[in-house]
Amino acid sequence: MSAFDLSARGLLLAGSLFAFAAVPALAEPPAPPMISVSAEGSAAMAPDMAVTTLTVLNEAETARAALDANNATMDKLMAALKAESIAERDLQTAGFSIQPRWLYPEPKDGQQVPPSIIGYQVQNTLSVRIRDLDRLGAILDASVTLGVNQGGDVRFTNDNPDTAIEEARRDAVSRAMAKAQQLADAAGVKLGRITQISEQSSSQPPMPMMEAQFAKSAMRSDSSVPMAAGENEYRVSVSINFEIAP
Known part of the structure; x- marks a missing residue:
């Protein structure tokens, strides 16, 4: 290959590189202007179930005696609950323990006296779902x-x-849509398509009943423990992104 050919090839390659470099990089289109809003909606519902924990605690000189006493009480308790039409699926052991009871004597003649076991404690906890709130x-x-x-x-x-x-959820979306429209109107723009929706949900503790209602239940002639179920409040928060229409 002649020197002329090599020179020509070099010029051709350099020209190609120059032409490639002269082509501007394709710029990504700018993100469209957005309106982002969030809102919370809520709804209340009267509870239809109560969950409670019932614990039997027994102490005795021996672990065997404490356990026997505890078992006897728990057997009676579970039988009584089942007699109240509480199903097996609504009864669950939530905790069980056997613990020694220690005595820590005062130091004698400046010497620490070792602790000793003076008894045992047995604790059994039952979680109960009660679906008939009138019987709670x-x-x-x-x-x-x-x-x-x-x-x-x-x-x-x-x-x-x-x-x-x-x-x-419907309440939250409705509030968010109204808020976005207010922002758009105030800014003199129009809402475009929705690009994203996200939500978070939560529940709130029951709202107390009115004081008069609670007092009325407390004055009943039977020995039932007075209870106020109130209402459960459920909340949903949503975030919505809107494009601004051109």
Whole structure:
């Protein structure tokens, strides 16, 4: 190959590179202007179920004696709950423990005296779902009579809150749409298509009943524990992104 050919090839290659470099890089189109809003919607629903914990605590000189006493009480408690038409699926052991009780004597003649076991403590906790709220107070009262001596935490809930959550979601979207329209009107622009929607849901503790209603239930002639179920409030938060129409 001659020197002339090499020179010509070099000029051709250099020209190609120059032509490639002269082509401007394709710039990405700018992101369209957006309006982003968030809003919260809520809906209330009367609870149809209560979850409570019932604990039996026994102490004795030996672990065997404490366990036997605890088992006897728990057997009576579970039989009574089943007699209240509480299903097996609504009864669940939530905790069980056997613990020694220690005595820590005061130091004697400046010497530390080793601790000693003076007894044992057995604790059994049962989680109970009560679907007939009208029987809740009576069940708690009967449980104490049978030997329950700890627990009693009551949480009112709903077996199926989907209806309330759907209502809260619609409320949240409606509020967000109205807020976006207000912003667009104030800015003198028009809303375009929705590019993104996201949500977060949560529930709130029951709202207390009116004081007069609670007082009325507390003055009943039976020995049931007075209870106020109130309402559960479910909340949904949504965030929506809108393009601004050209």
